[in-house]
Amino acid sequence: MSTLAPLLEMEGLDAWYGEAKILFGLSLQVAPGEAVALVGRNGAGKSTTLKAIIGLVRRRARRLSFGGTDLIPLPTHAIARLGIGYVPEDRRIFTELTVRENLDLGRRPPRPGAGRAAWTLEAVFELFPQLGDMRERRGGQMSGGEQQMLAVARALIGNPALLLLDEPSEGVAPIVVEQMGRALARLKATGLSLLICEENSDLCAGLCDRVLRIEQGELRGPAPAPPP
Ligand code: ATP
Ligand code: MG
Numbered sequence: 001m002s003t004l005a006p007l008l009e010m011e012g013l014d015a016w017y018g019e020a021k022i023l024f025g026l027s028l029q030v031a032p033g034e035a036v037a038l039v040g041r042n043g044a045g046k047s048t049t050l051k052a053i054i055g056l057v058r059r060r061a062r063r064l065s066f067g068g069t070d071l072i073p074l075p076t077h078a079i080a081r082l083g084i085g086y087v088p089e090d091r092r093i094f095t096e097l098t099v100r101e102n103l104d105l106g107r108r109p110p111r112p113g114a115g116r117a118a119w120t121l122e123a124v125f126e127l128f129p130q131l132g133d134m135r136e137r138r139g140g141q142m143s144g145g146e147q148q149m150l151a152v153a154r155a156l157i158g159n160p161a162l163l164l165l166d167e168p169s170e171g172v173a174p175i176v177v178e179q180m181g182r183a184l185a186r187l188k189a190t191g192l193s194l195l196i197c198e199e200n201s202d203l204c205a206g207l208c209d210r211v212l213r214i215e216q217g218e219l220r221g222p223a224p225a226p227p228p
Pocket of ligand 2: 048
């Protein structure tokens with residue numbers, strides 16, 4: 001585990017959909033360059049945790065900060081601008097736009113003083129060569145796995161310091177999972193932090209530094225290591 005000061009700090013996070021309380025006092029931290037997996041059954045609260053970080057659900061916390069900035073009062077677009085990328089379960093690829101146009105939509109100007117190089121399209125295509133090969137293809141003509149890769153690449157081009165990934169390898173062929181894992185490992189090596197909701201240990205094995213298990217909206221301590 002990294003010994004750097006945490007980038008994301010969450011302490012006692014509660015969240016609700018309407019009157020239904022879904023998350024109960026979640027506490028976790030993600031350090032710069034650290035990859036953390038969040039696992040748990042269907043309906044455990046994994047997606048809600050990511051949504052709570054970026055303000056898509058009603059939430060309350062003793063602390064929810066990113067790089068020392070309190071996220072609770074900020075609207076989602078301001079949180080994204082701080083450098084948090086989010087790839088939701090529902091990927092929202094624009095089927096009538098090309099790969100390149102889909103990526104351009106994710107582009108954001110580099111944050112002043114952020115000290116991170118902005119990702120160029122060419123750098124993203126180098127990381128995901130398949131996307132480069134199909135840059136003029138329409139989103140609607142891509143497979144589910146290719147769309148998933150495009151969604152990850154688009155979040156990247158927004159120049160995040162932390163990437164929240166909701167089941168990025170869901171429905172993705174093993175070979176593509178492998179490529180995605182390699183790309184994410186390279187990103188992590190550049191200092192990008194990752195918080196990944198993922199049951200697929202093929203993606204997280206060798207990538208994630210820690211695995212946290214969530215059950216019925218509560219963190220249950222470290223998950224057992226996957227079988228070798
Ligand atoms: P999965 O593995 O199926 O993606 P998850 O761990 O991501 O599950 P969440 O989507 O966070 O689970 O859902 C947590 C709980 O919140 C579930 O009981 C779910 O039914 C409920 N829930 C999710 N979205 C909403 C919503 N928009 N309105 C009301 N309840 C919701
Ligand atoms: Mg989910």
